[in-house]
Amino acid sequence: MITEKAPGKLYIAGEYAVLEQDCPAILVAVDQFIRVSITKSNSKMGLIHSKQYSQNSIHWVRRGAKMVIDNRDNPFEYILAAISYTEQYCLEQHVKMKVYDLYVNSDLDSADGKKYGLGSSAAVTVATVKAILRFYHVVYSNELVYKLSAISHYSVQGNGSAGDIAASVYGGWLAYQTFDKAWLSKELATKKLVAVVSEAWPGLKIQLLTPPKEMKLLIGWSQTPASTSRLVDETNANKDALNEKYSEFLQASRNCVLKMIAGFEENNITIIQQEIRNNRHLLQHFAQINQIAIEIPRLSRLINIAEDYGGAAKTSGAGNGDCGIVIADHTTDIPALINNWKQNDILPLKFHVHQVKLLQ
Known part of the structure; x- marks a missing residue:
C-alpha cells in the first residue's frame, strides 16, 4: 500500500x-x-x-x-x-x-x-x-x-x-x-x-x-464553517459594477502584501504586524462595498482580544467563519490571550507550520 x-x-x-x-x-x-x-x-x-x-x-x-x-x-x-x-x-x-x-x-x-x-x-x-x-x-x-x-x-x-x-x-x-x-x-x-x-x-x-525567529503564529477557530467558493462567486459577480473601487482594492492589497514580503526578507516582525492590521482594514472595506460578511462578530472578538494582548490579527481566507490568525512576538501575552479566547467560545488550534521536502 x-x-x-x-x-x-x-x-x-x-x-x-x-x-x-x-x-x-x-x-x-x-x-x-x-x-x-x-x-x-x-x-x-x-x-x-x-x-x-x-x-x-x-x-x-x-x-x-x-x-x-x-x-x-x-x-x-x-x-x-x-x-x-x-x-x-x-x-x-x-x-x-x-x-x-x-x-x-x-x-x-x-x-x-x-x-x-x-x-x-x-x-x-x-x-x-x-x-x-x-x-x-x-x-x-x-x-x-x-x-x-x-x-x-x-x-x-x-x-x-x-x-x-x-x-x-x-x-x-x-x-x-x-x-x-x-x-x-x-x-x-x-x-x-x-x-x-x-x-x-x-x-x-x-x-x-523565512519567518523572523521570534515571530509566532496563533490560530483561533470561530467554530463556524464557511464556504469559500460561494463567497468568491458573490464577489466575482460584483466586479464589473464596482470597477474603480475594485481596482483600488487590488492595488492597495498588492502594496500591503509586497511590504509584508519585505518584512519577511528583512526579518522585521513590526512590518509584518503593521501590514496584517492594514490588510484587515482593506478586507473590512472590501466586505462593505461588496455587501458580504467577512469578519463576523465572533471573528471580530477573536481579533480584538488578540490586539488587546499585543498581537496583530485578522481573518484568514474568505472569512464569514472559519479561522482568524495572529502574528505575535515576545511582547504578546499568549497565555492570557488564549484564556480569553476560550472564555469567548473561540477555540485555539494547536497547529504548527509544516515544512515539505523540496523535490526538484
Whole structure:
C-alpha cells in the first residue's frame, strides 16, 4: 500500500485580491493532513472510500425550474478530478492503467465533522495526485504535482487562485501569485496535458519565505464553517459594477502584501504586524462595498482580544467563519490571550507550520 499526505493551509494576507493577476498573497502550511492510500484492487472493481466524507452533505441551487447540485464542497469531486487528470498525464507517458482501491483519511475537520477552513479540497487533490503518480512509478517534482493539482481543482471549483494548492505542495510560509486562467484554458483545449504542465505558466509566482525567529503564529477557530467558493462567486459577480473601487482594492492589497514580503526578507516582525492590521482594514472595506460578511462578530472578538494582548490579527481566507490568525512576538501575552479566547467560545488550534521536502 502506498500512502501520501498533504497539509492544510491558512491564508495570512492577500485574500480575494489573489484571485487576480499580479496580486500576491501570503499563505502557510499547517501540520494537519489529508492522507490518501492506494493499493491494487483484488477484483475488476475499484473502491474510493473516506470515513470522514461518507455522510457528506451537498448544496443545491434553483436555476429557473431546475434543481442544480453544487458539487464544489463535495470532496469526492476533487478526488475524481485528480484521478482523471493524473491518469491522463500517465497515459500520455504510455503508462498502463490498473484498477486500485483508494482510501482517504483527514485531520482537516473537527471531531463533529465541521471544517476548520484549512483547504481540505486542495489537500485531498494534492495527496491524490501524489499517490497515483507513485502508484504508477512516475517520477515527479513539486512543480508537476502543483500543476496537475491546480488543473484538477480548478476543473471542479471554477474559481479560486490555487494558492491553497501551492501551500499543500510546497509547505512552510510562501508568497503566491496566481496564473493566467484564460491562457491555461486555451492551452488545455489545444495541447496535450504533458505539454501544458511542462510549460511556464504566465503570472505564476511561488516564493518560499523565512519567518523572523521570534515571530509566532496563533490560530483561533470561530467554530463556524464557511464556504469559500460561494463567497468568491458573490464577489466575482460584483466586479464589473464596482470597477474603480475594485481596482483600488487590488492595488492597495498588492502594496500591503509586497511590504509584508519585505518584512519577511528583512526579518522585521513590526512590518509584518503593521501590514496584517492594514490588510484587515482593506478586507473590512472590501466586505462593505461588496455587501458580504467577512469578519463576523465572533471573528471580530477573536481579533480584538488578540490586539488587546499585543498581537496583530485578522481573518484568514474568505472569512464569514472559519479561522482568524495572529502574528505575535515576545511582547504578546499568549497565555492570557488564549484564556480569553476560550472564555469567548473561540477555540485555539494547536497547529504548527509544516515544512515539505523540496523535490526538484
